[in-house]
Amino acid sequence: MRAESRRVDLLLPLFVGTLQVVGTLGVQWWQVHDTGMLRVPLGPLGYALLLAGPLALTVRRRHPALSVIVSVDATLLFIGLGHAYGPVFLSPIIAFHTAVVGGHRRVAWPLWGLAYVFFVVYLSWFAPAPPPGWFHNVAMAALMGLVLAVAEFSRARNERQAEHKRVEREEVRRQASEERLTMAQELHDVLAHNISLIHVQASTALHLIEDHPEQAKTALTTIKQASKDVLTEMRSVLNVLRDGAPRSPTAGLDRLDELIERSGLRVVKNVIGEVRPLPPGVDRAGYRIVQEALTNVTRHAPGASVTVALDYGPRALTLQITDSGGNAPGESLGSGNGVPGMRERASALGGTLTAAHHGRGFRVEARLPIPEESE
Template sequence: MEEQRARRCGGPPWARGGGPPLMRLWEARRNAATVPWPSTLALAVFVMVGTGFAAKGQAATSSPLDAFARVLLLAGPAFLLLRNRRPVVAVFGVAATALLYLAGGYPHGPIFITVAVGCFAAVVSGHRKAAWWALGGLWAGHLLIAHWLYAYLPPGTDDAAPWGEEVVIAAWVVAILAGSELVRIRREVWARERAERAASEKRRADEERLRIARELHDVLAHSISVINVQAGVGLALLDNDPEQARTALTTIKAASKEALGEVRQVLDTLRTQGDAPRAPAPGLDRLPELVEQAASTGLSVETETAGERVPLPPGADLAAFRIVQEALTNVVRHSGSRTARVRIAYAPGRLELRIDDEGPATGSDAGGSGNGLAGMRERAAALGGTIEAGPRPDGGFRVRADLPVRPKETM
């Protein structure tokens, strides 16, 4: 309901409330808390008892604690019951009761602690200006009472307060505000760190989900394409050439077994999060297997290697393997050509992959998901590389990947 109301009103609650987002979130969480009865009750007892002791030492210079004074002493803690849900009301309420208490000439004592608690609650919940105005109004009222209105207010025998007392009060006000601001800043930092950690965890989860989706797509797309082609061959030759049909079924069995193994490896990484995979991730050293699988579908693959071959980091090696695998899968699915060329060029700090087929496209629906090229681009982008895929000027189709890599460190 809150989200729907926020959308109707043009944004989330903190965007309309005027405070910093993290502070508004903190305030919302505080508003949901229960009324702070135990701490407020303890403070009320402390204020009543402490003021009684303070009155004994100020009997000659202050008014006696009457019923009105007792009401004011209890009114401050009563306002503090609202400090979680209505911090602005609480801080102005305790400031007003303290000012009335001063105007009555009652003995100074723990009542000012309620002002400090109300100010603290307002500042840490994001209502800094309210706290400053409340304290500023209390201070201004004290100046008027102590230096100009004292002759008209009880008790009638007191004199103007010394100006040095104002320095102490000013220091007390600054200390309250400084302490409250320090706690507010710390809580804002903690809230920001929690939000950043949550965002980081969500980002890692999304990246892991995307990585697993790419792995499953590449494994299944290639193997299922081989199985699909061989199944068609087997059905066509089942009666006329049983031996060739047997070969097609053997290829289907091998491709499905390999696909199951790779899918199981991906699923094992989900079940044993944080552990090393039981089998090494595939790399360009398995290119001959891709060539052999492609040959089983009737596709002839020519491979070429340029430059001095160097060991690649596992991430780059896996990405290169999957890019070549997906490109050959697309040739099997969508191309009428029976020949493909794979060129792997090693250069200092980079690896270039180029997969060409002569075409033309068959124009038939091969049952693909349409995510192959997107997955290749995501793999390349994760390494800081690029993918170019599209028709060649002379016909056919070309996939070219440029990956920045570092040679794998050896022990």
């Protein structure tokens, strides 16, 4: 694209210069001999002025203001010296259009107005031919106004296209940012749950390994499965960064029983309403909220019993995770990002989440709206 643009920048001045010289030679004969016009033939200065405008077009992209100043001034001087009217106006029109499109209106507009005033004054009082009259001046104003309107239209169109591209780039960046946030949440949920589970089961295994080796073996088996799961889910999340890499199905509520079994907690699950497929976003968020709530119980209330209630309503899925409070000291509640992360997941779907003490324990309740089209 750049090579093509450079080629145009080189060929356009050559084409315009040739057209101005040949065209002027073609029209000057009858303008010189016409008693109504009385123009003068080309001389060395005339040829130089004819070529000055096209030469200025070679820098019209890098220095559009300079290009329009040189081409307009050269044209005005060419006409002021009495040379023939003709294609000499082509180079200032191109330079003016480029300057306006490039945003140099403060230079181009006054110069264009100055050129019109020059022509009116010159033709009315200084040209060797009789004054052309008001109709000619109006027609000239209309023609120069048309050139200005086309240039302004092109500028506005380019600005709209640039704005559209900018909005598209912003949208791509926003989507990438949201994807990174989603991956960060996924990694947080996966790591927090499984590492907490491994920590609890490892502590249990160390406590029981001498007196109750069979129970310690069960804890170690859970650790093995949890570490396998965390590696599998991390690979699923990180595969998104690889072009063309397949991504494993994301965990959903259909794997809730497996999650409860691996948690090592005493969990009672209650389901209200008819279990049915949910939109992927709601399904994934519901699973992650339960997972994070169970992780918080493991951290903050070890030894607590938990009730997980799922209410499949017609317009929303309601989750309620309540624990009885632990018998052993855990980490201080609110020491991490678990609750804000759950609330952010619910909020992203237009839902709500509350988390507060409930008796001796703690309750997390989330309401996730279900879009009508998904029913």
